[in-house]
Amino acid sequence: MASSKHPPPPPIDRKAFFRLLSEWVSVSGRYGTKFALLLIDISRFHRVNHLHGYHIGDRILLKLEELLGTVRRPQDVLYRIGDNRFALVLKDIMNPGHAELAAQKIQRLLEMPFQSGDDPVPVSCTVGISLYPTHAHTAENLLRECEDVLNHARSTGEPVGISQREEEDEAVSELWDLEMELARALDKQQLQVFYQPQVSINSGAPIGAEALIRWVHPHRGMVRPDIFIPIAEKTGLIKPITNWLLNTVLRHSTKWTDRWGELSVSVNIPADFILRPYLKDFVANALQLWSNKRITLVLEIVERSLIEEPERCFKVLNDLRSMGIRISIDDFGTGYSTLSYFKFIPVDELKIDQSFINNLTADKANQSIVRLITALAHSFEMAVVAEGIEDANTLQYIRKIGVDIGQGYHLARPMPAEEFRNWLTGYQIDR
Numbered sequence: 001m002a003s004s005k006h007p008p009p010p011p012i013d014r015k016a017f018f019r020l021l022s023e024w025v026s027v028s029g030r031y032g033t034k035f036a037l038l039l040i041d042i043s044r045f046h047r048v049n050h051l052h053g054y055h056i057g058d059r060i061l062l063k064l065e066e067l068l069g070t071v072r073r074p075q076d077v078l079y080r081i082g083d084n085r086f087a088l089v090l091k092d093i094m095n096p097g098h099a100e101l102a103a104q105k106i107q108r109l110l111e112m113p114f115q116s117g118d119d120p121v122p123v124s125c126t127v128g129i130s131l132y133p134t135h136a137h138t139a140e141n142l143l144r145e146c147e148d149v150l151n152h153a154r155s156t157g158e159p160v161g162i163s164q165r166e167e168e169d170e171a172v173s174e175l176w177d178l179e180m181e182l183a184r185a186l187d188k189q190q191l192q193v194f195y196q197p198q199v200s201i202n203s204g205a206p207i208g209a210e211a212l213i214r215w216v217h218p219h220r221g222m223v224r225p226d227i228f229i230p231i232a233e234k235t236g237l238i239k240p241i242t243n244w245l246l247n248t249v250l251r252h253s254t255k256w257t258d259r260w261g262e263l264s265v266s267v268n269i270p271a272d273f274i275l276r277p278y279l280k281d282f283v284a285n286a287l288q289l290w291s292n293k294r295i296t297l298v299l300e301i302v303e304r305s306l307i308e309e310p311e312r313c314f315k316v317l318n319d320l321r322s323m324g325i326r327i328s329i330d331d332f333g334t335g336y337s338t339l340s341y342f343k344f345i346p347v348d349e350l351k352i353d354q355s356f357i358n359n360l361t362a363d364k365a366n367q368s369i370v371r372l373i374t375a376l377a378h379s380f381e382m383a384v385v386a387e388g389i390e391d392a393n394t395l396q397y398i399r400k401i402g403v404d405i406g407q408g409y410h411l412a413r414p415m416p417a418e419e420f421r422n423w424l425t426g427y428q429i430d431r
C-alpha cells in the first residue's frame with residue numbers, strides 16, 4: 001500500500017490532455033513513427049470509495065499510478081485523466097502486439113488485491129487501445145476510437161479492447177497535407193481573426209475584445225486553433241502567423257466606433273515568444289503602421305512563458321509596456337506562479353482560467369479561488385478578467401466579488417471582424 005498520506009494529485013483536464021495528444025500526433029506524423037494510446041478504466045472504483053472510504057480510494061489510486069508506472073518505458077507518458085481513468089501513451093512502438101502486451105501486463109499487475117487493513121480490496125480494470133496512425137490520424141479520432149473500444153470491451157466484459165480500424169496510408173498523407181496546407185493558408189487568406197467582446201462588469205459597457213484565430217479551410221471547414229496552433233508552433237509558422245495577427249487586429253480596430261471611448265484588443269502570444277528577439281520589432285512595427293491612440297494592444301501570455309528565465313522575461317515585458325502595451329496573464333490559476341513573483345511581475349491584468357468560471361455558482365472551492373485571485377490582483381493594482389461566463393448567475397456572482405472585466409458565451413460568442421464592428425456600434429447596455 002502506498003505510504004503517502006497525501007491525496008493523489010487531481011487528474012489533468014480533458015482539454016489539456018487533448019492538447020498533448022495533438023502534439024504527439026503532429027510530431028509522430030512528421031517523423032513517421034507510431035504510438036499507442038491506452039485508456040485504462042478502473043472498474044467499480046466508485047464502489048471502492050463507497051465501501052471503504054475515500055482515503056482508501058485515494059491510497060489505491062496512488063498505488064495504481066505507481067504500478068502503472070512500472071509498465072512505462074522512459075519515453076512513455078502516463079496521466080490520470082479522470083477520477084478512475086488513466087491514459088498511457090507508448091511512444092515509437094512497432095505494432096499493435098506491443099500495446100496488447102502492455103495491456104496484459106497491466107491486467108496481471110492488478111490481479112494482486114489491495115489491502116485495506118485486513119480486508120482485501122479487489123481491483124480490476126478494462127483497457128482500450130488505439131494506435132496512431134494505424135487506427136486514426138487525428139487526435140480527436142484517436143481518442144474517440146480508444147473510448148469506443150474501451151466502452152465496447154466494458155459492455156462485453158472483455159479485459160482489453162483494441163481498435164480494428166485501418167487507416168494507415170491515407171493517414172500519413174493527410175497529416176502531411178495539414179502541415180503543408182497551413183503553410184499556404186496565410187497566402188491564400190484562409191486565416192481569419194474572430195473577436196470575442198469583453199465587457200466592463202461594473203458599467204456593462206464594452207471595453208474591447210480578444211482576438212481568436214480561425215482557419216477557414218476550403219474542404220475541412222473551420223479548423224480550431226487547438227488543432228493547428230500546435231502545428232504552427234512546431235513548424236515555425238507561428239512566427240509569420242503572429243506577425244500577421246498583430247497587423248490584422250490593429251488594422252481592423254482602426255474601424256471600430258468611438259462610441260465607447262478607448263478600447264483594447266487582446267492577442268494571444270505563444271509561450272516561447274517572449275524571449276524571441278523579433279517580438280518587440282513585430283509589435284513596434286505593427287503599432288507604427290496602424291497607429292491609433294484610441295486602441296490599446298494587450299498581449300496575453302501564459303504563466304509558463306515566464307518560468308524559465310523570469311528576470312529576462314520581466315525586462316522584455318517592461319520594454320513592451322513602455323511602448324504602451326498592456327500585459328495579461330492568460331489561463332491564470334492553472335500554472336506555476338509563486339506568490340513571491342508578484343512583487344516584481346510587470347503585468348497589468350490577470351485572466352482567470354475558465355475552468356474556475358464555467359461552473360462557478362455550483363462550486364464553492366472555485367468561488368474561493370476566484371475571490372482570492374481577485375483580491376490578489378487588486379492588491380497589486382492589476383485588473384481581473386473572468387472568461388468563460390456562460391450564464392447570468394455567474395455574471396451576477398463575479399460582479400458581487402468585484403471582478404473587473406467579463407468575457408464568455410453569455411455575453412457574446414467570438415464573431416468575424418465585420419460582425420464585431422457592428423456589434424460594437426449597436427450594443428445596448430442592459431442592466
Ligand code: C2E
Pocket residue numbers: 196211212213214224225226229245268269270330331354387388389390407408409410414
Ligand atoms: P484561450 O486563449 O484561453 O481562448 C479562450 C477560448 O475559450 C476560445 O476558444 C473561446 O472561443 C473560448 N470561449 C470563450 N467564451 C467561452 C465560454 O463561455 N465557454 C466556453 N466553453 N468557451 C469559451 P478558441 O477560440 O477555440 O481558442 C482556443 C485556444 O487556442 C485559445 O485559448 C488559445 O490558447 C489558442 N488561440 C486562439 N487564437 C489564437 C491566436 O491567435 N494565437 C495563438 N497563439 N493562440 C490562439
Ligand code: CA
Pocket residue numbers: 210268300330
Ligand atoms: Ca487567451
Ligand code: CA
Pocket residue numbers: 330331351353354387
Ligand atoms: Ca484563456
